Amino acid sequence: MSSASSAPCGALPGDPPGGRRAIAMWGIGVSVYFVAVIFRTSLGVAGLDAVERFDVGASALSTFSILQLLVYAGMQIPVGLLVDRLGTKKVLVLGTVLFTAGQLGFAFSPSYGTALASRALLGCGDALTFISVLRLGGRWFPARRGPLVAQLAGLVGMAGNLVSTLLLARLLHGVGWTAAFGGSALAGAVVLVLVFLFLKDHPEGHEPAPVPHQGAAYVRRQIAASWREPGTRLGLWVHFTTQFPAMVFLLLWGLPFLVEAQGLSRATAGELLTLVVLSNMVVGLVYGQIVARHHEARLPLALGTVAATALLWAVTLGWSALASADRAPMWLLLTLCVVLGACGPASMIGFDFARPANPPERQGTASGITNMGGFVASMTTLFAVGVLLDATGDDYTVAFSAVFVLQAVGVSQILRLRRRAARRERERLVASRVETVHVPA
Template sequence: MTSQLGGRMAYAVWGVALATYFLAIFHRSSLAVAGLAASERFGISASQLATFAMLQLLVYAAMQIPVGLLVDRYGPRAVMLSGVVILTLAQTGFALAESYSVALVSRTFVGMGDAMTWICVLRLVSRWFPPRRVPVFTQLSGTVGQLGAVVAAVPMTVALREVGWTAAYLGTASLGILLALGLVFVVRDAPEGRRVSGPRMSWPGIRTSLTASWAHPGTRLGFWMHFTTQFSATAMALLWGYPFLVQGEGRSATSAGVLLTLIVVAFIYSGPLLGLLIGRHPWHRSSVVLVIVCAIVVVWTAVLAWPGPAPLWLLVLLTQVIGFGGPASMIGFDLARTSNPAERLASATGIINQAGFAASLVLVLSIGLILDWRTPGASTDYSPDAFRWALSAQYVLWGVGLAQIVRYRRRARAVIDRRALESGVPMT
């Protein structure tokens, strides 16, 4: 196989990296349909259940900048291999856990391993494909990777019911062994070498790199775009979608699983569309994000304000608009690419990637706390009214995020306008 940009070797490297990201998404999302089972297995409340996702997201968000720095230093192959080993061991621990504390530790390491995949995929895409094809392959990577959430929905529901908790989670953990072998024997950091390392890291160098990345308004715009678009779909897919649909909307377990799968379906078809759109119209990236966020807010408002359970067509529409939020969040990574030099691309990407997960962390925890506040005693039988209160926490995050997008897109456009006159830098 040739090692040229966009050649057969590029697709082989991308395929193995994408499979690894796919598995990471599966492990991240597998708790979404196991929330009620986890409550029964460990005897925990809603806020304790939310702690699973909270710790996982906290670790994921906190790891983004360190992982970006590690990728810049040691290359994506070594970092991704470490991540898949951690994921495999963590999911094995979660399968065997019989106490809440052991399960918490396991999910913490799931978040750590998960954090070591996506930035690596983005770096490999930027090195193995021509620049004009990077936005499309970035969206395709996110789209195909999100199929892991499909496997974590209906099939995982069936596995938990048919073979039980331990067997279901052990079976998925074993897949990490195969992917580790693929990373060792197939993946190369770049066409010019199996391992491409950066300069040695030092605290002054790290500080300078991160400061320079954050100082650019394009990086900040990407940060707030990622913050505002992702949290609704993540909170639903990761933990609260299934309980909301079953207890808050009165849907059956099967119907809830299908609706959660439809979120990923929206992610799948919207990703390539948005990739083509922003590739052809880079000046309108922030405008596309603003339109998508406003659509999410409008449909969520209709669902929460509906007297009684929302009709099925409205819930389906909800899955589609929040599904667009995932690919929309990836537009922020394109801002990192066009706002930073190659030597600090991974660290800038890490800064942006932590935004949406930090927002998701706040939302997941807020929903759990509000559900417990609105539910008498220690019951886990949450009412539709309790879910309306809990899910209204999204409006605070939307308000903050939209205000910051508008603020920094003005600043980013001013910088890009000035540089475009001088050197033709891609527009925001």
């Protein structure tokens, strides 16, 4: 007799039940991520103010973004290990304390150096949140809900980006630097109280099996075992290939490209950046539903997004040669921004390859490895575009060609790993079904 016979349709053995309590617990966790994204993206609306406040140039200003991404990417595997070892609640408490302290420090920083240190601290706390939220969703919801829950987490993050763009920008220009950043830090205190008082790592009866922790040996085993799974590596390369075009556009180079290369006003360019965020939120819901219902759609969606992004960038950058015009038309820029909005949801598909490839006790580590992909690609592209702009006298066509190089590298790795990952995933699914069969004494 199979112990899974009474499970809901589509459920896997040992699946948590979901339900209202699961939604409440996940809601607390994702509220932390929401606040973290507001803090993460707050510099995007304060760039000009930061130049004036700290008396720095463009290169020093870009260091804020690159340092923050560097800290975030470098923390992903340690965060995954921490989540697997300590559980979600403890890691989220630590992350909230760190990113709130970083936001407060940024509010009161008297110099560029202290502001830079504050952003690094914020990036460290921010790095602790997303992997924790993914782990929380996996502990409280059935596996079949995983893709949708992950996409919803990404959608909430983009909502935080939208709040930063629309609300914090007005607050900054209304009450000033210190009051705006210091006041926003109160949101961190609120979610810290919610996590500390109410959050539970998992529902009763679904406690993870105890795992022996033996210092460096445990760390090596976790990382090695996660990396050996083709699904983990495939997830990393999917994340690497899909996320970075939109990240680079939103984080630093989109506004200069639209204003300097395309001749738009700052207001119009800001509206196009907002369109990327809105598109991300809509596409995230669509992708989540598709992957939840049709698991085999994961790779076509990811590769289709990469192809569409590459095509729109190629047409936009090559418009002057194709149409004998200096600038791309507005309809093309609008289409580009809508397509860039699909990059974030497509990157979430990477976790849908890593998740079924690893047992529960390695979910945090595997997610951390996957999450490094897009941020490494983003850092590389941010740096490459800046170097190429300096070398070519602000030729954005040449500078943004770096996008195609990284996409080609990522797609080649995806195609190399896809069959092995699919075969291994089928083997794990069969093994999990077999474990539920009980032979009578």
